Amino acid sequence: MSEGIGTRVLRKEDKRFLTGKGRYTDDIVEPNQAYAAFVRSPHAHAEINGIDKSAALAMEGVVDVLDGHQLTGDEIGNIICGWGITSKDGTPMNMGAWSALATAKVRYVGDAVCVVIADTKAQAQAAAEAVDVDYNVLPAVSNVLASMADGAPQIHENAPGNQIFDWEIGLKDETDAALAGAAHTTTMDITNNRLSPNPMEPRSAVATYNEAEDHYTLYTTSQNPHVARLVLSAFYNVAPEHKLRVIAPDVGGGFGAKIYIYPEEITCLWASMKTERSIKWTSTRSEAFLTDAHGRDHVSTATMGFDANNKIVGFKVNTKANLGGYMSLFSSSVPTYLYATLLSGQYNIPAVYADVQTYYTNTVPVDAYRGAGRPEASYLVERMMETAARELGVDPGELRRANFVQEFPHQTPVIMAYDSGDFAGNLDQAKAAADVAGFEGRKAEAARRGKLRGLGYSNYIEACGIAPSAAVGSLGAGVGLWESAEVRVNPVGTIEILTGSHSHGQGHETTFAQLVSDRFDLPTDNIQIVHGDTDKVQFGMGTYGSRSGAVGMSAISKALDKVEAKVKKIAAHVLEASEDDIVIEGGEVKVKGTDKAMGWHEVGLSAYTAHNLPEGMEPGLKEGAFYDPTNFTFPAGCYICEVEVDPKTGVTEIVQFTASDDFGTIINPMIVEGQVHGGIAQGIGQALLEHAVYDDDGQLLSGSYMDYTMPRADDLPFYNVNHHSTECPGNPLGMKGCGEAGAIGSPPAVINAITSAIGNNNLSMPATPAKVWAAINEVSAAQAAE
Amino acid sequence: MTKVSMTVNGKARSAEVPDNTLLVDYIRENLRLTGTHVGCDTSQCGACVVHVDGQAVKACTMLAVSAQGSDITTIEGVAASKNELHPMQLAFKENHGLQCGFCTPGMIMTATDMVERYKAAGKELDEQSIREELEGNICRCTGYHNIVKSIADGASKMNA
Amino acid sequence: MDMSGEYRIEASIDQVWAAIQNPDILKAAIPGCEELDKxxxxxxxxxxxxxxxxxxxxxxxxxxxQDMIEPTSLKIQGEGKGGIAGFAKGGADVQLAADGDETILTYTAKAQVGGKIAQLGSRLIQSTAAKLADKFFANLKDQLANT
Known part of the structure; x- marks a missing residue:
């Protein structure tokens, strides 16, 4: 079948996006709709002395101005962090209270204090300016080093020294001993720059309370509407689950920023009840920079030890992570279980130990952004490997090869049990595709043009499809990380797949249909994917962490097993044959080796007319499944970046970027390549351009596209994307996940290439022309001094 | 309030709007043509690009009253008919030049304008020109790889 | 943000000292000043x-x-709220020295901005502030020349 697994099927969802008929949250208009505008703190840290709403309330079109005391008075609950982390000393993490509208204190610039509801957007914005909040401004801290310093301003009463937790993983004594006995050690201080996720569609919510039915509907820009409903009900007390419908319609990108339930959705739902109006709020980009959860922001020190044969004997890491002013939904898991568990990289390391301290600062909360913890790990490990190779005077690719894990399953010292992979195969494929053999010639040619050319490797591994639920529960997760699916075969034979996954650019409507097409040999046109509406779809866990293939599609596959079994039973009964002889192909259900057959649609009709079903069989043809994986999946690969640096200006040009990825089974290579392209672009963005910068007083200085450098088309090359796959043994489809790999693997490759080109390893992300120029001149100055 | 009248996607449209109404808000809120998107508030992202009298314009940089009497084309009006795609739309589909779809309408409006301008000037629209011309359009999903390919393909389809 | 500057004003030190406390002169000298009341x-x-x-x-x-030492030095402390645009606050240490018939005014200032001005205008604040300071002292000179 031409539309099955492994086929480049063009996307089913494209037409509506190409013709302007996509339906995003801000496109939705409800009857009797009013608009919300939030009054936000301009101070990073301040007590609220009082709020004067009188001028705003008197303005034209203003329906109401609501504050945090009214919100908490209605028993709307505080915003939660869904993953509990236990410190070294056995104490739980120090979670500070976070009300959707601040009551006594604001803790970052952008913290919401009031909401203004008015008839038009312009009226709401104008009235928000007229709300006079009297602040007692407090000293603020914007980075971990300032936050942990003696005498630093205290952000939450229950977090002394601003520390949230002090956590550890791995083998401390063994690692110390290994490093003490190492023939060579490499030590580095490494920072991972703070980023703003920037999906192109800003967050938005349309909330409607129906008084007659005591029922709420929320349209929202969410990656996981089902989890949003659960949390809004169980923790924020907005409405009981059966009285709340959450719909995430077309969503314009997520990258992690749309996983969380933010103050605005909570407030809009509550305000709809208070005002008996539908409430629409759409973030401006300026608000998005201030309030969408940021990513990364780690400061680490790491030491790696090698024996005389260049085998790694131990790896020790200390990381300090900035979690912002409050703990966002998954913020605690990112610098711990999503990060330190990957510090063994692709390598056989007998002893690994990491400890991580997290701190509050007066900045927007930091949570998962594309890769979430794994980019931090791969950046650390792969910068260390490249640096160690330079120090040891060996080829960086070969140092990696000498340390690759080669036998599977492989238990690392940091929880993970790698199930499959061929790391040397990925290295070889990437080296061939990047023509590493010809690099010296290209470098010499570039030198004749006055350019510094460099090549850098990154051999990343990551973990997707966080699972199984019991295991993540034991590590502190507040949710199970399975996925659900329902397969409905209609009486006319068309099929609807109801999935708990959510597509916001990933192309599920196509790839999920391909899975069904592959199983039943039907055209994808006859298959519809339904997602994103809690009234239509059973509970599910949503899309993040590259989980929709390995977990979401596995759930569909399990439900398809049940449908297939029932179809075969019906056909065997009607055609008077044995179930074992029934085959499904070409739109028919046939008895193998005979001309006896039913049309696929006839089986559906038989199931629903129920005139002639096997004895005891229930009518209908609809099956569901919940799939809980047995292990994480481990996508891995090798990225090779080649750059040219202009020593006169410090400008870096990426002249070649080569990827060899192992994603296991690939359903649609076109879509997978697109995911890799986008991931690499975000990784290059982190490496060269992007940086969310707060000043020492906690003011965000990179708060618009004039100051936060998003990668543009002319910053980026074409990418050379290749696949070398090993099947994942952990799920029925053999899939590993591809959504985050590009962002995880690419930053170290870029920085390794630049530092190689300029001959100075002292370079942090983003490697802006100013920084690269300074690093080049640091080398020249040192040489001149000799 | 001022009465504005313009031709939008071939149809005469008019409405009373506050004087400070941006063209993009007029298109989205008054005309309910929601294919034109708003992705920023500093005129950088290009999600709101429409054609005003045949030229690509960021609809967030223009007041509705400034477009009085103009001929506007939005993403909803680029195809020759309801049942077919414009060659540039087709090229984006065939080259997987879109993922979440949010920047896509602006990309297509910029792309068709780019092709027409280069054609009129007799210049070749090569890869580097396409990348430079996309300076005012931000995409967060695709890494631009397939967008650049789509525009090159769309250019040959439009010039065929 | 730190700023400093030095200006030569064609007026006596006593005239300058009086001028920088005179609301009418200040109102005319401060760029964009619409109201100023003592x-x-x-x-x-x-x-x-x-x-x-x-x-x-x-x-x-x-x-x-604050800290007024007539006629040679004083500290000017200020704080302003700009609604949704944010806030600005800061202080300047101003020194006056007579140089014949003229006066040399030097200042060092520290300023902090927050909210939308910091978010959208941070790149431009230093240059804008320097320009405003220049304009203020130029206006002050004109005001003194007119009196």
């Missing part, structure tokens, strides 16, 4: 309209003169 010997309230990069806002603020 609320005590050392305190004033002001309304100033400013444009920094893409942000245009009207600031309502209080100004206080």
């Amino acid at each position: 609320t005590s010997d050392t305190e004033m309230s002001a309304k100033v309209s400013l444009k920094i990069g893409p942000v245009k806002a009207k600031f309502a603020g209080e100004v206080e003169l």
Whole structure:
């Protein structure tokens, strides 16, 4: 079948996006709709002395101005962090209270204090300016080093020294001993720059309370509407689950920023009840920079030890992570279980130990952004490997090869049990595709043009499809990380797949249909994917962490097993044959080796007319499944970046970027390549351009596209994307996940290439022309001094 | 309030709007043509690009009253008919030049304008020109790889 | 943000000392100043309209003169709220020295901005502030020349 697994099927969802008929949250208009505008703190840290709403309330079109005391008075609950982390000393993490509208204190610039509801957007914005909040401004801290310093301003009463937790993983004594006995050690201080996720569609919510039915509907820009409903009900007390419908319609990108339930959705739902109006709020980009959860922001020190044969004997890491002013939904898991568990990289390391301290600062909360913890790990490990190779005077690719894990399953010292992979195969494929053999010639040619050319490797591994639920529960997760699916075969034979996954650019409507097409040999046109509406779809866990293939599609596959079994039973009964002889192909259900057959649609009709079903069989043809994986999946690969640096200006040009990825089974290579392209672009963005910068007083200085450098088309090359796959043994489809790999693997490759080109390893992300120029001149100055 | 009248996607449209109404808000809120998107508030992202009298314009940089009497084309009006795609739309589909779809309408409006301008000037629209011309359009999903390919393909389809 | 500057003013040190406490002269000299009222010997309230990069806002603020050592030095402390545009606050140490018939004014200032002005205009604040300071002292010279 031409539309099955492994086929480049063009996307089913494209037409509506190409013709302007996509339906995003801000496109939705409800009857009797009013608009919300939030009054936000301009101070990073301040007590609220009082709020004067009188001028705003008197303005034209203003329906109401609501504050945090009214919100908490209605028993709307505080915003939660869904993953509990236990410190070294056995104490739980120090979670500070976070009300959707601040009551006594604001803790970052952008913290919401009031909401203004008015008839038009312009009226709401104008009235928000007229709300006079009297602040007692407090000293603020914007980075971990300032936050942990003696005498630093205290952000939450229950977090002394601003520390949230002090956590550890791995083998401390063994690692110390290994490093003490190492023939060579490499030590580095490494920072991972703070980023703003920037999906192109800003967050938005349309909330409607129906008084007659005591029922709420929320349209929202969410990656996981089902989890949003659960949390809004169980923790924020907005409405009981059966009285709340959450719909995430077309969503314009997520990258992690749309996983969380933010103050605005909570407030809009509550305000709809208070005002008996539908409430629409759409973030401006300026608000998005201030309030969408940021990513990364780690400061680490790491030491790696090698024996005389260049085998790694131990790896020790200390990381300090900035979690912002409050703990966002998954913020605690990112610098711990999503990060330190990957510090063994692709390598056989007998002893690994990491400890991580997290701190509050007066900045927007930091949570998962594309890769979430794994980019931090791969950046650390792969910068260390490249640096160690330079120090040891060996080829960086070969140092990696000498340390690759080669036998599977492989238990690392940091929880993970790698199930499959061929790391040397990925290295070889990437080296061939990047023509590493010809690099010296290209470098010499570039030198004749006055350019510094460099090549850098990154051999990343990551973990997707966080699972199984019991295991993540034991590590502190507040949710199970399975996925659900329902397969409905209609009486006319068309099929609807109801999935708990959510597509916001990933192309599920196509790839999920391909899975069904592959199983039943039907055209994808006859298959519809339904997602994103809690009234239509059973509970599910949503899309993040590259989980929709390995977990979401596995759930569909399990439900398809049940449908297939029932179809075969019906056909065997009607055609008077044995179930074992029934085959499904070409739109028919046939008895193998005979001309006896039913049309696929006839089986559906038989199931629903129920005139002639096997004895005891229930009518209908609809099956569901919940799939809980047995292990994480481990996508891995090798990225090779080649750059040219202009020593006169410090400008870096990426002249070649080569990827060899192992994603296991690939359903649609076109879509997978697109995911890799986008991931690499975000990784290059982190490496060269992007940086969310707060000043020492906690003011965000990179708060618009004039100051936060998003990668543009002319910053980026074409990418050379290749696949070398090993099947994942952990799920029925053999899939590993591809959504985050590009962002995880690419930053170290870029920085390794630049530092190689300029001959100075002292370079942090983003490697802006100013920084690269300074690093080049640091080398020249040192040489001149000799 | 001022009465504005313009031709939008071939149809005469008019409405009373506050004087400070941006063209993009007029298109989205008054005309309910929601294919034109708003992705920023500093005129950088290009999600709101429409054609005003045949030229690509960021609809967030223009007041509705400034477009009085103009001929506007939005993403909803680029195809020759309801049942077919414009060659540039087709090229984006065939080259997987879109993922979440949010920047896509602006990309297509910029792309068709780019092709027409280069054609009129007799210049070749090569890869580097396409990348430079996309300076005012931000995409967060695709890494631009397939967008650049789509525009090159769309250019040959439009010039065929 | 730190700033400093030095200006030569063609007026005596006593005239300059008086001028920088005279609400009428200050109102005319401060760029964008719409209102300025003396609320005590050392305190004033002001309304100033400013444009920094893409942000245009009207600031309502209080100004206080401190540590006055006539006629050679004083400290000017101020704080202004610009609604949704954010806030600005800061202080300047001003020194006056007679040089014949003229006066040399030097100052060092520290300023802090927050909210939308910091978010959207941070790149431009240093240059805008320097320009505003130059304009203020040029206006002050003109005012003194006219009196």
